[in-house]
Amino acid sequence: METRDSMLQHVDFHIRDGRSVSLQDPWCDGLTMANKFRHRIFRSVNLPRNANLDILMVNGSWDLNLLQGQELQQLREYLVLRPIHTSADKLLWNNGKFSYKEAWKICRFQAEEVSWYKFCWGKARPRWSVTTVFVMLNKIPFIVNLQRRKLCLVSRCSLCQSAIDTTDHIFISYRFSKDFWSWLGEILKWNMHQFAEVVSLADLFNWFQVVATVGFHKTLFPAMLWGIWKERNARLYGTATAPVIVAMLEVLDIHSILLSDLLV
Template structure:
């Protein structure tokens, strides 16, 4: 990612610096390149020029390394006439070379590019609660250890939903078909004047623009993720600790957590509107 913009060629390494469009020349010829061509491995670009031309241009050798270098080397005239020093620039991926370092561009160039999903902004929105967003992300990728998945792995676990004992546990049932979860969703959907979700993926799509009001949109996203997190937490508490809580306790917990998150967010958002506040929108519904 480090490229050299050659000026007078007095500091750029001929073999090791990335100063041609093909990258470091040593990567093209291999470690035998300097020995075969007769140019020291420590030579600078200017040192490879002799009598106004590349030293290698006078060679009559048919060695493949020398022939390859002839094709790779640029014109010498700009280097001979230059009065500026060589400079080194940062060039991550397909971005333009720059004298400044960008962490974001470097990360994008280094990371493995995954498949683009439609729900990324519904999960990783500004103002989210990190642990809620993480569980929502795992759920959206259908990677939670629900009982249907564990049974497919060959584990001998009960198939039934521990929240309602009325059907087999799956992602769709646990969060939307289960009567326990439905009680949680019904409370918040009624207060927010929205229709309860039916299919998990449909809920994620709807969250991309659940309201024209920016404050209400943020509240809906926070409530959605808090509900996903709390339902999964309750499910695990029943499986591992035999601890059972009614839906009304989860509702109260979700309200408390979301309100605590809205308090600092409200101070940051209030300057953007004069008709109401983020907390005012919350208390108007709850």
């Protein structure tokens, strides 16, 4: 409904004889005649609701004599300013200049642009990108997020049983995640004393923004989040788990990067 209303703000009815336009059409600046003026206007003028617009016209002009009374004054003033066109009745988009691009911009929901989208899309694989989007939007079904949906659950990490089950805990402070980032930091020669100040997902993204001097780091960010999420699920649901170095090598191998190149 909102999309329809937005679209109507960009169209215009060109009226000639009114035979192709219904009184129920939104020909009054994107609104129907009843909505723009009064819902009882049909009763006031004694017009059938299924009539066409030509019922308000005579000899190619608006029949203002039909619209008598104080309650119809606004409609009369509107029709006086409403031009009668020489071409046939038609519905035009922005004075006849229609473009799919402009229509799409009107229809789509445009949220505020986030700074991390460049790290999600591009060369990153779809499963990395989708996982990263859910992580950055805090939509992963951790217990804290499930509690917001009115589910009665204990706010405890199912893996370590000693911390609250949150996005920051699993991807930053959980023991496996810490080893994951430390091992990567040693390979990439990070300043691990500075990295120790990373305590949240926002801090982690800011860190990658600083060190992402090449495209490798940008695609590695979603790859690492996906690797941690995959290993977390493997440990939680009892499937085959892997040591940190094995999980890291799997991520790097999928990422098509040779370990020897990183160590040079």
